[in-house]
Amino acid sequence: xxxxxxxxxxxxxxxxxxxxxxxxxxxxxxxxxxxxxxxxxxxxxxxxxxxxxxxxxxxxxxxxxxxxxxxxxxxxxxxxxxxxxxxxxxxxxxxxxxxxxxxxxxxxxxxxxxxxxxxxxxxxxxxxxxxxxxxxxxxxxxxxxxxxxxxxxxxxxxxxxxxxxxxxxxxxxxxxxxxxxxxxxxxxxxxxxxxxxxxxxxxxxxxxxxxxxxxxxxxxxxxxxxxxxxxxxxxxxxxxxxxxxxxxxxxxxxxxxxxxxxxxxxxxxxxxxxxxxxxxxxxxxxxxxxxxxxxxxxxxxxxxxxxxxxxxxxxxxxxxxxxxx
Numbered sequence: 082x083x084x085x086x087x088x089x090x091x092x093x094x095x096x097x098x099x100x101x102x103x104x105x106x107x108x109x110x111x112x113x114x115x116x117x118x119x120x121x122x123x124x125x126x127x128x129x130x131x132x133x134x135x136x137x138x139x140x141x142x143x144x145x146x147x148x149x150x151x152x153x154x155x156x157x158x159x160x161x162x163x164x165x166x167x168x169x170x171x172x173x174x175x176x177x178x179x180x181x182x183x184x185x186x187x188x189x190x191x192x193x194x195x196x197x198x199x200x201x202x203x204x205x206x207x208x209x210x211x212x213x214x215x216x217x218x219x220x221x222x223x224x225x226x227x228x229x230x231x232x233x234x235x236x237x238x239x240x241x242x243x244x245x246x247x248x249x250x251x252x253x254x255x256x257x258x259x260x261x262x263x264x265x266x267x268x269x270x271x272x273x274x275x276x277x278x279x280x281x282x283x284x285x286x287x288x289x290x291x292x293x294x295x296x297x298x299x300x301x302x303x304x305x306x307x308x309x310x311x312x313x314x315x316x317x318x319x320x321x322x323x324x325x326x327x328x329x330x331x332x333x334x335x336x337x338x339x340x341x342x343x344x345x346x347x348x349x350x351x352x353x354x355x356x357x358x359x360x361x362x363x364x365x366x367x368x369x370x371x372x373x374x375x376x377x378x379x380x381x382x383x384x385x386x387x388x389x390x391x392x393x394x395x396x397x398x399x400x401x402x403x404x405x406x
């Protein structure tokens with residue numbers, strides 16, 4: 082049966098001397114549809130912005146900010162997003178250069194499968210870290226006494242390590258099941274992974290944030306949401322809107338037959354990994370509905386630990402009705 086995918090071009094067609102083939106080969110983008118080309122170029126631009134933004138966050142949290150439980154999550158999240166965007170940028174550049182020359186050296190090869198699995202790995206790590214950070218942030222407000230007195234000291238670091246290991250295990254299982262000699266149904270593995278992601282994304286953040294909202298609205302002590310809580314909540318919302326479509330594509334089209342849907346989902350995933358540094362800056366610089374302060378000041382406002390100041394208010398007898406979460 083003749084291949085109908087427009088992204089495939091065999092060497093026989095490239096060397097054929099018919100006028101139609103010569104006209105096709107003379108086109109500058111002879112193997113790319115316009116929709117795929119546009120999404121690829123936009124993804125490259127977004128990835129460049131995201132790489133710079135996440136590098137700034139890594140530099141600030143790594144060298145200019147004292148560690149607290151939540152900056153550990155944010156630092157690991159920035160590393161995962163940076164790695165995802167860098168991998169996607171390299172893959173898209175190779176793809177678009179290959180399309181320009183009408184020759185795809187890695188298409189359908191083992192290297193192509195490894196690149197997609199690495200992209201999926203960083204995607205999972207980024208999603209799991211954001212879910213864990215959102216859940217712990219809500220727990221710190223719902224159970225403040227336990228959080229301040231009984232929370233394990235290195236819980237954030239241990240949780241991040243477990244989530245990196247969990248993502249590596251899932252991707253390794255998927256790789257072994259789909260590309261090795263073992264008799265496993267690759268479609269069922271990817272469907273199970275998609276369902277697991279949906280359960281994790283829809284259950285933990287949803288329940289924790291609903292509980293936190295009820296406490297804020299119905300509790301005896303009204304407290305204003307702090308900048309970190311707002312930043313985490315916005316990142317979670319953008320994860321659902323921008324990051325989840327890739328999980329849907331993974332379920333509906335596990336073998337990536339539809340190139341346009343794959344490129345659009347990767348575009349949205351790259352935008353999700355890019356937007357977090359801008360959220361930190363906008364939330365940190367917004368004061369009384371006006372944007373003030375430099376980049377360093379804005380990031381410090383978001384990530385500074387408020388636990389000590391809240392405890393001092395309670396000890397000194399100041400009202401807690403205006404404290405931040």
